[in-house]
Amino acid sequence: MEKKFYTVWVFFIVNIRRLFRDRLALFFTFLFPLIFLFVFGGLNSGSKTVAFNVAIISESKTQFAKQFVSQLDKQKTLKVDKTVTTFADANEKMSRGTLDATIELPAQFGAVQPGHTYPSGQAIVHYTQNGASAALTLTTVLQAELQAINTKLVKSPAPLSVVSVQNNERSLSQFDYTFTGLLGFAILGAGVFGPVNIFPELKKMGILRRLHTTPLRVWQYFLSVMFGNAVSGLMSIAVMFIVAIAVFHLKVVGNYFELALFLALGIILILGIGLAIGGWANNERQAAPLANIVVFPLIFLSGTFFPRYIMPHWLQTVTTYLPLTPVIDGARLIATEGQNLTQLGPQLAVMGVWLVIVYAIAFRVFRWE
């Protein structure tokens, strides 16, 4: 028995070394997932703070108006587009949707009216059809801003007020869903397209046929491929985590060891699909279409690029039982919600059933030539 595992070990080590000599394989293992991470991470980073794109057009020459403009500029909720100075420009940008609203300060804004000791005036928020809700919120923001100034200018009691306090409880951000979805995508790509591309090639060159003339067993060969994929997959995922933490401020609260263990299981499960397809196919023409038929539904239904919570309820229920769904959900539950493996019973159960089905098929349909 020890001899049999020595065989697995040698095949595993040689193939890992081979991976690091193959630039194309390195690209698909390490860089390819990162490209997706940067694209999708970039799309929804910063979505946590609401910001409005506004232009400020001030026709007032008063000191007060100038101060007010610079104060608005410092507001985090406002992104002031300084290139816009005329209403014509502003209207043009608003109609194209690049500006949410335009704040107008009329000529008399901030001037001290005769008989008064304090400045007065009315700011105007201009908006188009599309920016109605933005304008409403913006008006409220400005209202609050002006209210604060009013109380300084005119001492008057304010018996009722409201204040908002951020709760320290952590909540999931859009990026948490995106990131674990991308992990799933990387596992799917490496696990299915890896063997699907390599096995027909090995068969064409007669490499598997030659191995078939030795006492090597299918399980030994599969095991060495499983170890190899688990190790290269975990390395690839580790790079994704490092980038996500460094660039996209991902907060990992779970246990890394449990996470690695869970992801290794996920990699091996998905690899089984690739082994079944690649091991069965005689050539690329058989393998590629079958791989696509399996992979595309999983991409759209398992929450890789689109989180499953946007699906109708019945579809969420059905897709819970796909093989990739528990891998993505489980990774998120451990990494960003800090759950333990013992709390992942439902996910592990679905994965376990698929593991048996997928490998039963893979062993049955495997062909050496």
Place this chain on the structure above:
Amino acid sequence: MTTSDKIILKVENLQKSYGGKKAVDGISFEVKKGEIFGILGPNGAGKTTTLEMIETLREIDGGTATIDGVDVASNPYAIRGMIGVQPQTPGFQDKTKLTELIQMFAAAYGERVNPKKFLDEVNLGDKADSYVESLSGGQKQRFSIVAALVHSPKVFFLDEPTTGLDPQARRNLWDLIEEVRGRGISVIMTTHYMDEAEVLCNRVAIMDKGKIVKLDTPQNLIKDLLHRGFKKEQRVEQANLEDVFIDLTGKALRD
């Protein structure tokens, strides 16, 4: 000559059909320890199918094959540990060093070996850290042979080993095959080159349409034909064009 009378491979009434057509039609032969046994015949005669059945790659439809007393059909894994197989076109995975490939093949048989020692045997010692895709055709054949011998098999199968090689590489391979026989390993080979069979094989079986037409030593087969009054156009030259080729370009192996 290390040929002894010990029978290492025994084939009895071996049969294989594909869709009603008999590819191998009840053939029987025996191969002795340390002999080179040739299977000759036109394409489609059933040579490769015969080899593949004995190599456990194809199911045996009828009859038996035993290697050193072990039944092929019922003990495929034991048989695979006793044989070495050199396929027609040797393919190896790319970006893998020769030493690593030797290690892998040995590991497939559950053995640990010193790869350098095996590579030195076939003059590939200085290529130990090269990838297999950088080898020439002749080097690849030599490498392929040594890879099939890492576990000291009892029977060694070669399927058309010299097809596509230049005369130097071909002669070098002949030496190598004779060396394998010298170790007491029985060699079973197919070839389309009659000169090759005449030089190498102790005995040949000539197959046609799934049956063995004749089985004897090359010398006896030739003698037999001459006895029956066969006459070839007389040639006075004591050399042929290949002798000229070797004389002009030397025997040294080109890589």
